[in-house]
Amino acid sequence: METRFCVECRAFIDSNLFITRSRRTLCRAHTNKLARQVRLKKWDQDPLVRKTHEIWQIAYVDSLRTFKTAIDMKQSDLLELLQSLNINISDAVRLVPVDPTKPVSIDNYCFTSVINKNDMCRIWRKLHSANDYMLFLDPKTKRPVYGSSMKHDYCLSIENATVHETLHFRH
Numbered sequence: 001m002e003t004r005f006c007v008e009c010r011a012f013i014d015s016n017l018f019i020t021r022s023r024r025t026l027c028r029a030h031t032n033k034l035a036r037q038v039r040l041k042k043w044d045q046d047p048l049v050r051k052t053h054e055i056w057q058i059a060y061v062d063s064l065r066t067f068k069t070a071i072d073m074k075q076s077d078l079l080e081l082l083q084s085l086n087i088n089i090s091d092a093v094r095l096v097p098v099d100p101t102k103p104v105s106i107d108n109y110c111f112t113s114v115i116n117k118n119d120m121c122r123i124w125r126k127l128h129s130a131n132d133y134m135l136f137l138d139p140k141t142k143r144p145v146y147g148s149s150m151k152h153d154y155c156l157s158i159e160n161a162t163v164h165e166t167l168h169f170r171h
């Protein structure tokens with residue numbers, strides 16, 4: 001059996017456990033481990049990616065605990081949305097559903113502040129009323145909304161219609 005020396009294993013091991021034409025001093029397992037670390041480090045250094053991960057994680061937990069459903073948005077979709085909306089990443093942004101009876105998705109999302117998000121979650125847990133919940137997204141209440149899947153006419157129609165009529169109108 002031909003052997004090679006891996007500087008991480010600090011041992012001579014079967015040469016079949018090395019990737020040919022790659023780092024000669026590392027076995028396959030250690031080559032992969034190194035590549036993974038490099039990828040993670042690179043990923044970790046992009047502030048928007050880090051922010052995306054944070055926002056997604058919190059929305060994931062809120063979905064399960066408060067809205068009793070699973071988030072229906074991938075982190076890559078969230079990243080694209082944040083990029084397209086040009087949201088200032090120094091802001092503490094949170095992701096909530098517009099319609100609390102449906103999962104957060106690219107058709108049902110809203111970016112708001114931490115305080116507004118916490119209020120919305122609390123109100124939904126206590127009252128379970130879409131009407132009251134959605135007041136927190138109504139422009140009239142002047143709560144911070146940084147971007148959402150709501151159509152403009154939908155935002156305006158909230159004033160005059162009941163939520164159920166509005167939702168019906170929307171779908």
Ligand SMILES: [Zn+2]
Pocket residue numbers: 006007008009010026027028029030
């Ligand atoms: Zn090794």
